[in-house]
Amino acid sequence: MKPFAYQAPGDAATAVRSVAADPAAVFLGGGTNLVDHLKLGVAAPDLIVDVTAATSNEITDDGAGGLRIGAAVPNSELAADRRVRDRYPVVAQALLSGASGQLRNMATTGGNPLQRTRCVYFQDVTTPCNKRKSGSGCSAIGGYTRYHAILGASEQCIATHPSDLAVALAALDAEVRVLGAAGERGIPFVDLHRLPGEHPELDTVLEHGELILSIDLPPLPMAARSAYRKVRDRASYAFALVSVAAAVDVADGIVRDARIAFGGVAHKPWRATKAEESLRGAPASDDSYRAAAQTELAGAQAQDGIDGGNAFKILLLTRTLVATLRDLAHEET
């Protein structure tokens, strides 16, 4: 671990000023991802600015049925919040399906969506990785691809985004409030993360020094009936092979509306707009759900690789979406 300087300012403006001024500075939330990267040599900042005191640790009601979640709110508190559980169960379920109790106590709302890929080559500085070192090559292609993308990958990078929370937020049309050197702005959550394209080194659209202040959940009555279904290699404490965040509005056997996002399959939480579109007005049946999955996954591309590659994820995601929607629709009637 390279030696670094450490600051813990009490306000957001100071934190932003410090990081924006130093290209080798980074923000620190709960540290559950960044500290690992420091130890592995994946990150080697000169300055670490702890923002847990600089950002809010409160969840506030926006008065219209939505919630503003401060960036410093721990994952465990967010998952336990009564309002979150009632209005957006998908958020609580996503959080509780991730990591472990201890990690969730440390991890923050700002840090969670910005955790970096778990691609084993990204985390191993002895192997080439375009995300870690631009232009060095992608070791995952033709390698161990079980946890890699089937949607939206590029020839430069096939990594997936590991956050469960982010999948729920993408489904719910959340908005991220950020403060940068140029001032404050809002970013639709679905636009926060990028596809890898030619620049896999960039995970998000955030500028250097932009600080997440809060994540805002808009009022969405249908989200009261929402769910997060995560399929993984062991019963707990594992990242998703595939996951589905979904909310549906079903009446009289017809799907009136749906919100769907996928995890574990792309460089960003994958908002399944084509599936949503295909479901609107369709009968609430396994056939419709399957058709929705197939529409969304028409462009899916499996990766070969050692240990059999990841082609199974296409079928797995189809089945998982069907099962999730079936359970939700069933709940509705």
Next chain:
Amino acid sequence: MTALHSRAIGRDLLRRDGRLKVTGTAPYAYEGPLGKPAYCHLIQATIARGRVTGMDTTSAQAIDGVITVLTADNAERLASTEDNELAVLQSDEVAFRGQIIGAVIAETSEVARHAAGTVQVTYAQEPHDVELSVDRADLYKPYKINPAYPTDTADGDVAAAMASAPVTLENTYTTAMYHNNPMEPHTTTALWDGSLTMWDSTQGVHSARSVIARVFGFDHEQVRVVCPYVGGGFGSKGTPHAHVVVAVMAARATPGRAVKLALTRQQMFFLTGYRTPTIQKMQLAADRDGHLAAIALDVVEQTSRIKEFAEQTGMPTRSMYAAPNRRTTHRLAALDVPVPTWMRAPGECPGMFGPEVALDELAEQLGLDPIELRIRNEPSVDPDSGRPWSSRNLIACLREGAERFGWAERDPAPGVRRQGDWLVGTGVAASVYPTYRMAVSTATLRYERSRYVVEIGAADLGTGTWTTLPQIAADALGVDVDDVDARIGDTDYPIASVAGGSSGMSTWGSAIVEAARAFRDKFGTDPADGDEAEGSVSPPTGKYAMHAFGAQFVEARVHADTGEIRVPRLLGVFAAGRIINPRTARSQFIGGMTMGLSMALHEQSVLDPRFGHVVNHDFADYHISVCADVGDVQAHWIDEYDPHVNAMGSKGIGEIGIVGTAAAVVNAVHHATGVRVRDLPVTLDKVLAQLTPN
């Protein structure tokens, strides 16, 4: 052998070291009682084969707090380089990726690690070869298999039986590469002041001493190894690995100042051994009633190019079932990979996967209950050696397990039971583990301040030695167990064999019984303070085939949509001689079974052939079963006393629990789904496509 009258043996006594451990005050190897130690961090090769052509340590040396950097250029020459794994920093050759090519010694562990990362290394890389397969032209027949068994065995004519029998089966089964991964990483603290003191996390202080003494050319008297507590080893701490040699080199580079070396979890995936993947071609021939006419297992597995370790995967097939025609073979590929080693139940653990799944498949072909099939092939003597069994209660385990598990109501049809979204099935497999007793171990018994003190350089890997040795001593002396103390884990105590092969209790306990008898003979029942006697184990007679047996039952659930696999129930019944302490014994059995479950469902070291190393080298990526994966795990045992094994009548129990579990899981998954998986681990992608969703 005169049997011990058991009073303390068999009692459910609390672990004597329990309080120290739960309060965090039991000192482990990294916590040696030292003033101001230095810290050592290893530098590893990033190629799998070739030579180091240069190491620029200038920037590392310049970092504040760096004491020195060891490389092949400046490291001391070792007295013995006969063991290639331990010939560390002796040449520029790289034989596997992750091999130690240097080490930084510094004032803090952080500085050492940082400085290690700044060393610039250049290589002359050569093409490497790390891929195991059955069709390699260079597979070879090792001279022996671990530890010293014949490589191949053959009786009768398997091919003829396969050609003529009415029912035959021929399938290939594979087990993955596994890493031992004890909870406590490998650590060594070493102090050199003309003689060497080493606090090393090891399964045997005496064997660690003799290896280090040989490698450095020290007299045994010059070396003391201390290790009272070990956070698990599973075989990977059975003998010193290369990092221990580096720790000693580092200590000698800073005389008078202790050096601490702890491997990171990632480094353990390169440097502390692993279980070879195995490819098992299995053949069975039977008559319509299920009597085996032939049983054969041909094994292909790997070793490293620099050192041979031949896992004895075919061993259980040699002894488990009766059949007139039999064959086992082992062929190895020597690859540019790290050195494999013992991992809990080497041989038996992988070697009871293929055969026990094959038997389940054969039972299905025959329309016979798999328990009945095993009973029909019970051998009256050991088919391998021809010797009588000292005791063999496999059938009793199968029957009692069936009773406890509720096997009788089982409908054999696969893929027909459904509870909600889950397909449900059950499976069974047998377990076996040889009863070893090592040739060397000595115990001292002394009467000290009105207490009896046993001293023996034995180890407690968390297994219970601290507690069980006094139980044996108490019965051997005929005194209350509360009047007996044990002292272990230090070469200042008499020589003891390594804690391996489930032989500890059998070996050390026998030495203690001898010491107690000598003590009573010399001093009677009214000893004086300081009276002392010694006793040593006698080598096994070899008259009997000695094994522990068991039967494991599994309930598996498979999600009909996603193929997720859950195991809510594991039940094992074992016949392992007299149980010395039911509490510590139960921990061993259920621990082994849980590790077997983990092997069945999760564990797999993924070796990337392009780089030559295991890429999922941490606990987020190398999956081990977590609490949520482990449901109701029960271990029971039958009342067995075996007069031939040792004075205690006990058999080893540390390893048998992991044997057979994976086969039982796979058999249960088949019963649940109708899908037969022959390659471990059984993960959802291997069943998904063949499931009919809701």
